Amino acid sequence: MADATKDLLKQVPLFSGLGGRELSSISGLLRQRTFPAGGAVVTEGQGGAGFFVIESGTAHVTIDGKDVRTLGPGDHFGEIALITDSIRTATITADTDLSCYGLAIWEFRPLVESNAGIAWKLLQNVARQLAEAEHR
Numbered sequence: 755m756a757d758a759t760k761d762l763l764k765q766v767p768l769f770s771g772l773g774g775r776e777l778s779s780i781s782g783l784l785r786q787r788t789f790p791a792g793g794a795v796v797t798e799g800q801g802g803a804g805f806f807v808i809e810s811g812t813a814h815v816t817i818d819g820k821d822v823r824t825l826g827p828g829d830h831f832g833e834i835a836l837i838t839d840s841i842r843t844a845t846i847t848a849d850t851d852l853s854c855y856g857l858a859i860w861e862f863r864p865l866v867e868s869n870a871g872i873a874w875k876l877l878q879n880v881a882r883q884l885a886e887a888e889h890r
Contacts (some may be wrong), residue, residue: 759784759877762807765828767883768836771875779865779872784855789813795846795854802835802842803859811852824849836862837880839862 759781763769767779789795789805795813796802807830815822815831822844825831831846839859866873 759807762809762828762855766807766833768833768876768879769883770879773874776869776872777850779869780857780862782856783861784792786854787854787856789852790861791848791850791852793848793854795848796832796835796842797844798845800842801839802832803839805832805836805857805862806830806846806854809855811848811850813846813848816847817843823831835859837852837876840849854880864865 755809760774760777763772763777763781769780772780773875777800785805786809794804808825808827813825815825815852825846826886831844834840835858866876
């Protein structure tokens with residue numbers, strides 16, 4: 755499982771640039787979660803305290819009731835909630851049975867607080883993503 759979750763994390767922009775040991779630290783915190791087809795994984799406007807990366811299955815994203823996109827293996831969601839502990843900005847509904855790896859803020863925060871190297875790389879990635887978003 756460790757190699758599989760590390761490979762999934764490598765696809766997540768928030769974690770790009772992290773080394774193998776750093777990815778191992780984060781992947782060790784991941785918990786496998788499954789959601790049945792038709793079930794809401796997260797709901798817009800509700801509290802959110804976690805991040806998910808999809809291992810298998812598909813889901814769709816809605817914002818204000820409008821379909822935005824479809825997610826599949828390797829896609830992720832919840833990174834804003836992982837860092838800010840804020841409300842969900844979208845609803846994610848499983849189209850098929852969905853297998854994900856989840857990371858809770860209460861497990862992630864102590865790792866980041868105790869590891870300046872991880873914290874700095876995450877900060878750089880967030881700043882890079884913000885700059886890219888501003889130029890679109």
